[in-house]
Amino acid sequence: MKKTLSILMAALICAGSLAGCSGNSSSTPSSSTPASTGGSSSTAPASTGGDTSSAPAEQQGEASYDKEIELEILRRGDVPTEPTEHLLDEMLKEKFNMVWKNTYVAGSDLSTKITTLYAAGMEPDFIWNVRPAWGSDAWTEAGYFRGFTQEEILNLIPGYEHLWDSQGEGIFKGYLWNYLSWSDGKIYTLPTARDTAGNMAWVYRKDVFDKCGITEFPSNPDEFLQACRTIKEKMNIVPLVDASDRPLFIISKWGQMWGLPDMLPDMPTFVNPVTGEFYDYVYDSDTYRELCKFAYSIVSEGLMYPEFATATSDQAKAYAALGNKALMYDYPAKLAEDNKLQKDNVPDVDWQWTDVVPSINPDKRSVKKDNYHSADMRAFASSATDEQVERMCAFMQWSTTEEGITFHSFGVEGVTYDVVDGKKQIKDQFSTPLKAEGVGLGTYQIGSSGMWKGSEYISTYTPVLAEWEEKILKNPKNVFVMPAIMKYTEEETSRVTELNTYLTDAVNKWLLLFMTGQKDPGNDADWNEYKAELESLNVKELREIYKTVYERSGN
Amino acid sequence: MIADKSVSSKVMDIIVYATMIIVLVVTLYPVLYVISSSLSSANANDRGLVTIFPVEFNIDAYKGIFHMPTLTRAFKNSVIITAGGTAINMLFTTTYAYALSRKRLALRGIYTIIAMIPMYFSGGLIPSFLLISQTLHLYNSWWALILPGAINTSNMIIMRSFFVSLPAELEESAYLDGANDFVIFFKIMLPLSQAVMMTVGLYYLVGHWNSWFSAMVYLNEDEKMPLQYMLRQIVLLSASLDQAAYDGEIVTDSSLYFTNYVAVKYATLVFSMAPMMMIYPFIQRFFVKGVMIGSVKG
Numbered sequence: 001m002k003k004t005l006s007i008l009m010a011a012l013i014c015a016g017s018l019a020g021c022s023g024n025s026s027s028t029p030s031s032s033t034p035a036s037t038g039g040s041s042s043t044a045p046a047s048t049g050g051d052t053s054s055a056p057a058e059q060q061g062e063a064s065y066d067k068e069i070e071l072e073i074l075r076r077g078d079v080p081t082e083p084t085e086h087l088l089d090e091m092l093k094e095k096f097n098m099v100w101k102n103t104y105v106a107g108s109d110l111s112t113k114i115t116t117l118y119a120a121g122m123e124p125d126f127i128w129n130v131r132p133a134w135g136s137d138a139w140t141e142a143g144y145f146r147g148f149t150q151e152e153i154l155n156l157i158p159g160y161e162h163l164w165d166s167q168g169e170g171i172f173k174g175y176l177w178n179y180l181s182w183s184d185g186k187i188y189t190l191p192t193a194r195d196t197a198g199n200m201a202w203v204y205r206k207d208v209f210d211k212c213g214i215t216e217f218p219s220n221p222d223e224f225l226q227a228c229r230t231i232k233e234k235m236n237i238v239p240l241v242d243a244s245d246r247p248l249f250i251i252s253k254w255g256q257m258w259g260l261p262d263m264l265p266d267m268p269t270f271v272n273p274v275t276g277e278f279y280d281y282v283y284d285s286d287t288y289r290e291l292c293k294f295a296y297s298i299v300s301e302g303l304m305y306p307e308f309a310t311a312t313s314d315q316a317k318a319y320a321a322l323g324n325k326a327l328m329y330d331y332p333a334k335l336a337e338d339n340k341l342q343k344d345n346v347p348d349v350d351w352q353w354t355d356v357v358p359s360i361n362p363d364k365r366s367v368k369k370d371n372y373h374s375a376d377m378r379a380f381a382s383s384a385t386d387e388q389v390e391r392m393c394a395f396m397q398w399s400t401t402e403e404g405i406t407f408h409s410f411g412v413e414g415v416t417y418d419v420v421d422g423k424k425q426i427k428d429q430f431s432t433p434l435k436a437e438g439v440g441l442g443t444y445q446i447g448s449s450g451m452w453k454g455s456e457y458i459s460t461y462t463p464v465l466a467e468w469e470e471k472i473l474k475n476p477k478n479v480f481v482m483p484a485i486m487k488y489t490e491e492e493t494s495r496v497t498e499l500n501t502y503l504t505d506a507v508n509k510w511l512l513l514f515m516t517g518q519k520d521p522g523n524d525a526d527w528n529e530y531k532a533e534l535e536s537l538n539v540k541e542l543r544e545i546y547k548t549v550y551e552r553s554g555n
Numbered sequence: 556m557i558a559d560k561s562v563s564s565k566v567m568d569i570i571v572y573a574t575m576i577i578v579l580v581v582t583l584y585p586v587l588y589v590i591s592s593s594l595s596s597a598n599a600n601d602r603g604l605v606t607i608f609p610v611e612f613n614i615d616a617y618k619g620i621f622h623m624p625t626l627t628r629a630f631k632n633s634v635i636i637t638a639g640g641t642a643i644n645m646l647f648t649t650t651y652a653y654a655l656s657r658k659r660l661a662l663r664g665i666y667t668i669i670a671m672i673p674m675y676f677s678g679g680l681i682p683s684f685l686l687i688s689q690t691l692h693l694y695n696s697w698w699a700l701i702l703p704g705a706i707n708t709s710n711m712i713i714m715r716s717f718f719v720s721l722p723a724e725l726e727e728s729a730y731l732d733g734a735n736d737f738v739i740f741f742k743i744m745l746p747l748s749q750a751v752m753m754t755v756g757l758y759y760l761v762g763h764w765n766s767w768f769s770a771m772v773y774l775n776e777d778e779k780m781p782l783q784y785m786l787r788q789i790v791l792l793s794a795s796l797d798q799a800a801y802d803g804e805i806v807t808d809s810s811l812y813f814t815n816y817v818a819v820k821y822a823t824l825v826f827s828m829a830p831m832m833m834i835y836p837f838i839q840r841f842f843v844k845g846v847m848i849g850s851v852k853g
């Protein structure tokens with residue numbers, strides 16, 4: 001009897017295992033890919049389908065929607081705050097008869113979450129935050145996202161056409177469309193505008209400069225070096241404090257002095273905005289060599305935090321808190337934090353920012369400007385219905401209007417802000433970028449769902465960024481490196497990733513050798529040894545791919 | 556017993572004591588640092604002044620945590636998942652191990668193989684996700700965190716080894732007295748197995764308490780998330796805010812960052828460590844005995 005029972009149990013377990021392996025009813029996403037530039041005949045991912053030429057909801061959200069639409073949305077969420085008021089939910093229901101079911105995931109986990117959900121056919125209808133760095137290109141190729149032609153998307157969200165007007169005309173239809181669209185002429189990720197065109201500048205301690213008799217911020221690399229030497233000699237502090245296990249991040253800030261992009265680690269290729277020359281691989285160029293020599297001088301003369309290559313950011317911060325750090329390429333919006341950090345040790349600390357841009361070319365100074373669109377883009381699942389697409393696009397369109405911008409940046413009048421002397425002011429109980437005390441507007445569901453903060457909010461609550469745009473963006477002496485449009489095929493993407501994995505490691509390794517003096521970038525033998533190593537890692541092949549892609553991509 | 560007073564013995568004692576002191580310091584220092592930082596001011600933390608004692612003592616970070624309903628709810632979720640999960644783990648593991656330890660179980664070899672295969676082979680994340688979410692329909696449920704790992708093969712082997720070591724005469728005499736398998740198991744074997752049960756139970760307990768990845772993959776709602784997942788998000792907050800600044804986003808909800816991010820981060824760590832640190836002393840006397848049980852397997 002017991003033996004029979006045992007055999008039966010074993011059979012049940014095996015049968016259960018086999019049943020679980022078969023007849024899975026999950027639907028897998030479309031395996032079709034966007035048409036590659038290689039002329040493949042593979043079909044593009046699921047088209048928008050339906051009647052997308054229908055007029056969108058009237059602007060200002062005045063159209064009535066009889067049918068309630070529910071959307072499952074996956075979004076990046078940091079520490080979730082429990083909303084005390086649901087202003088966004090109420091507005092969505094009232095204006096668009098729409099209900100969102102949000103799932104929040106930490107940014108670093110988004111990739112895993114999206115991959116598993118798509119694999120199981122349980123993808124959300126809308127993904128609030130997608131980026132190439134998290135895999136959006138691969139997801140697009142796998143057919144996960146819904147594509148839109150320019151006509152379709154402008155029909156659904158006409159506000160796109162003017163969202164970047166403050167930076168120039170025709171940006172969406174021109175550069176941005178060319179940058180974001182795939183070879184089938186569609187975009188699969190929807191951009192939002194950055195709150196500001198840029199947010200970094202040279203910051204310095206005015207108290208140190210005054211004590212050292214430095215009356216003007218250095219305007220070229222030689223003056224920069226001399227200023228650092230003077231500060232070290234007279235103040236006995238280390239003027240530059242930074243830390244990263246990838247030294248490319250550290251020197252990229254200095255690289256702008258030679259016209260290199262600030263995003264050096266992410267931009268091995270770029271177009272020199274001054275000469276128009278395309279750099280097919282910058283890390284073995286003469287310009288880069290000059291940067292390495294400069295970096296070596298900085299480190300060897302003790303002008304840089306000695307533990308820059310191994311310390312954590314907290315350790316670097318603690319080192320700066322002792323009174324070190326006198327100039328940096330950083331965020332002017334964080335000056336208050338820098339002052340607070342050093343106040344105890346240096347009571348008269350006075351961090352300020354400058355619109356001076358040190359450069360070897362005083363009339364064409366390279367400045368970091370961010371790409372037009374925010375790093376996070378939006379995407380509809382290819383399985384989203386036409387109704388869901390149209391309703392969500394109606395919301396996004398409304399978000400580009402004055403009313404929508406006000407809602408997303410200030411909230412609701414009388415609830416989260418008041419109008420005083422014709423200007424909107426967020427109520428005292430809420431924190432703002434100017435005031436840390438108070439509850440966040442996020443507890444009222446305000447602040448993270450728009451297309452753009454709007455100029456009024458920016459000029460009121462982040463005046464330093466508005467000032468940045470005036471002084472730096474509009475300065476005719478400044479030029480801006482924008483990413484080249486590079487449209488890769490699947491094979492090219494794979495090969496470039498593989499090659500860069502080894503090459504970037506070699507570049508960082510050699511940079512460390514140069515900076516610490518173990519190798520001399522000014523010595524031809526050492527420099528050639530470095531280049532030889534890059535050659536052995538197939539940098540020539542990488543160059544060819546970059547050149548081919550650049551020429552093909554319609555730059 | 557005569558104490559060994561030879562020189563070599565004393566030298567050995569010194570070496571042992573010195574090593575243990577070093578291990579103690581190395582182990583204890585990070586814990587003390589974390590606790591001290593959580594009780595120090597933002598200024599002290601930013602300037603790296605904290606070592607093993609709080610500097611500019613304050614409990615603002617803890618006040619902040621206990622005012623965060625998301626964290627207290629996550630703590631409650633972790634308690635439920637851990638308690639329920641450990642109970643289910645122990646039920647399945649002990650019964651399976653006991654059954655496998657009895658030579659008279661028919662097809663014992665097949666049951667052993669069924670248990671051993673997952674120890675060496677796994678389908679990976681996607682197949683597991685498909686199984687749990689699609690086939691078993693456990694997506695967005697705490698059962699997805701508990702049932703798939705109901706039996707850990709290593710722990711089961713440890714328990715099986717212990718059950719094998721118990722004298723067969725106990726079982727035989729119980730049978731003679733009229734007891735059946737259930738009575739023998741619950742009334743004789745389990746009471747004799749306290750050491751191994753506490754040991755294995757602790758392994759499961761700590762595993763559930765520290766787990767966050769499964770929650771991230773299988774849960775959809777913040778209301779169900781465990782404490783470790785929330786803790787991770789707080790730990791990542793600094794990087795997240797830096798990323799937002801790098802991306803040009805204007806961050807408005809930054810009060811957590813500006814007040815005393817380091818203290819809040821460490822206070823949350825202490826908050827999550829505390830239950831395990833409170834439970835362990837009660838289990839310790841069983842643990843030292845039980846940890847050697849699995850050393851001789853088969």
